[in-house]
Amino acid sequence: MSGAALLGEARNPIIRWEWVYEEWDQIREALLEHLELTMLAMALGLVVSTILAAIALRFRWTMTPITATTSLIYTLPSVAMFALLAPVFGNLSRVTAVLPLAAYTLLILVTNIVAGFQSVPQSVRDAADGMGLSPARRVWSVELPLAMPFIMTGIRIATVSTVGLVTVAAIIGQGGLGRLIFNGLRRAFWTPMTVGALLSIILALMLDALILWIGLLLSPWQRRKKAAA
Amino acid sequence: MPDSARPLPGQVAVPRDIGFVDWFFDVGTWTDKGGILDSLWETVLLCSIVTIVAVIVSVPIAAALAHFGKAEVSTTWLVSISRAVPTFAIAALLVPWSLRRGWGFEPWPIFIALLLLALVPIYLNTYTAISQVPDGTVDAARALGHSETSILTKVEFALGASVVLSGIRVAAIQVVATEPIRAFLGGDGLGRYVRDGFGQNNDTLVIGGMILIGGLAALTGLIFVLLERIVLPPGVRRLARQQGDRTR
Numbered sequence: 001m002s003g004a005a006l007l008g009e010a011r012n013p014i015i016r017w018e019w020v021y022e023e024w025d026q027i028r029e030a031l032l033e034h035l036e037l038t039m040l041a042m043a044l045g046l047v048v049s050t051i052l053a054a055i056a057l058r059f060r061w062t063m064t065p066i067t068a069t070t071s072l073i074y075t076l077p078s079v080a081m082f083a084l085l086a087p088v089f090g091n092l093s094r095v096t097a098v099l100p101l102a103a104y105t106l107l108i109l110v111t112n113i114v115a116g117f118q119s120v121p122q123s124v125r126d127a128a129d130g131m132g133l134s135p136a137r138r139v140w141s142v143e144l145p146l147a148m149p150f151i152m153t154g155i156r157i158a159t160v161s162t163v164g165l166v167t168v169a170a171i172i173g174q175g176g177l178g179r180l181i182f183n184g185l186r187r188a189f190w191t192p193m194t195v196g197a198l199l200s201i202i203l204a205l206m207l208d209a210l211i212l213w214i215g216l217l218l219s220p221w222q223r224r225k226k227a228a229a
Numbered sequence: 230m231p232d233s234a235r236p237l238p239g240q241v242a243v244p245r246d247i248g249f250v251d252w253f254f255d256v257g258t259w260t261d262k263g264g265i266l267d268s269l270w271e272t273v274l275l276c277s278i279v280t281i282v283a284v285i286v287s288v289p290i291a292a293a294l295a296h297f298g299k300a301e302v303s304t305t306w307l308v309s310i311s312r313a314v315p316t317f318a319i320a321a322l323l324v325p326w327s328l329r330r331g332w333g334f335e336p337w338p339i340f341i342a343l344l345l346l347a348l349v350p351i352y353l354n355t356y357t358a359i360s361q362v363p364d365g366t367v368d369a370a371r372a373l374g375h376s377e378t379s380i381l382t383k384v385e386f387a388l389g390a391s392v393v394l395s396g397i398r399v400a401a402i403q404v405v406a407t408e409p410i411r412a413f414l415g416g417d418g419l420g421r422y423v424r425d426g427f428g429q430n431n432d433t434l435v436i437g438g439m440i441l442i443g444g445l446a447a448l449t450g451l452i453f454v455l456l457e458r459i460v461l462p463p464g465v466r467r468l469a470r471q472q473g474d475r476t477r
Contacts, residue, residue: 012325014325075402075403075406075446075450076406076443076446077405077406077407077408077409077442077443077446078406078407078409078410079409079410079412079413079420079423079438079439079442080406080409080423080438080439080442080443080446082423083423083426083427083435083436083438083439083442084436084439086427086435087432087435087436163315164314164315164316164317164318167315167317167318168317168410170413171410171413171423171424171427172427178317181317181318181321182413184321185321185324185413185414185415188328190325193321193322193324193325194322194325196318196321197315197317197318197319197321197322198318198322200315200318201315201318204315
């Protein structure tokens with residue numbers, strides 16, 4: 001980057017609407033890639049954290065090591081995580097982007113799933129047993145719905161933070177909207193950067209609202225109460 | 230904070246075929262001008278200032294709001310966004326603004342974005358720390374003739390000190406862990422090794438940078454563990470163990 005040229009170009013307008021119109025295909029592609037990376041990471045994160053939460057709930061002593069490990073993963077710098085995996089899976093591989101993103105969701109998801117199931121009162125569990133429900137049936141149709149508000153809160157927070165982190169994956173050539181941000185910054189042409197940054201924030205807010213709504217649909221009795229935070 | 234008028238940063242120049250050990254364990258790699266120690270200092274300086282400013286801003290506000298019990302709604306809302314501050318997008322949006330004012334790429338955009346990231350955990354933990362002090366304790370202090378300020382500082386703060394401190398720890402670790410994106414926003418700091426490693430397709434630099442960034446984040450956590458040992462009186466630490474760790 002050369003300094004003098006950049007300062008001159010700093011006067012570029014923040015957004016140039018013709019560019020948005022002309023490059024709409026590129027923007028849409030970036031947005032879809034962003035969404036795809038977020039969903040892949042969330043799906044992988046959910047599968048792994050459901051297993052981890054089940055282990056933690058079944059064998060109580062595993063709770064501390066599982067929490068400690070996921071907390072540790074959460075504090076790993078994202079740039080370092082991408083840097084770690086890039087030489088292994090290749091710079092442009094989707095795996096390099098999705099694995100760290102999924103790893104970051106574990107702490108939030110496991111904590112919330114465990115908290116959700118622990119919030120089910122023992123008396124409710126006893127009542128379900130008394131009515132003759134098999135353990136699997138009890139978990140599925142009694143405990144899971146009651147734990148749902150916590151789980152959905154976890155999914156919401158994890159999704160929103162993943163949308164933010166996906167932009168960082170642009171450093172390994174992935175990253176959906178993050179690539180637009182990078183392009184804009186590199187050329188001091190602000191339009192792609194503004195579009196990328198704003199869209200990633202809007203996407204996060206919209207997914208937040210959408211998951212909140214789904215959560216309320218799944219647990220109608222919560223509608224009049226505040227969602228479990 | 231680094232002076233924005235300093236010469237524009239060059240890239241890390243390393244022969245492509247240099248081995249990791251030869252590069253990383255060479256004294257010159259660390260001590261040369263623009264070497265690892267310089268980058269480390271830039272990173273540590275920015276992160277310290279961000280954390281200190283965040284403490285100065287968050288702690289009094291959270292303490293006052295919790296003491297007078299006024300902010301339940303905003304706290305719940307903050308919990309849900311606390312993990313979700315899109316640091317990279319915010320910093321990027323601030324770059325044109327900063328350039329236009331002639332302040333350069335650094336340090337303002339990354340400083341403000343990191344500050345937003347750091348404010349939340351400190352605010353939340355301080356709020357929790359103060360509001361979990363039992364009413365009876367506060368009333369007892371009041372009956373003993375403590376003024377409201379004195380209750381806040383000498384009773385509520387003292388009892389919640391470990392929770393406040395873990396909020397600061399979480400914030401500091403998150404700031405250190407996020408700071409490397411600065412290298413991708415026209416700045417420097419430790420992230421430059423990963424950036425230039427990718428740019429030059431040189432794994433030595435990428436791995437070296439990764440170790441440096443991860444190491445600093447781990448070190449930050451350790452420093453806070455030590456700090457808790459030193460700062461907190463044994464009684465408060467015992468209390469904290471009884472309360473359980475409420476950082477999350």
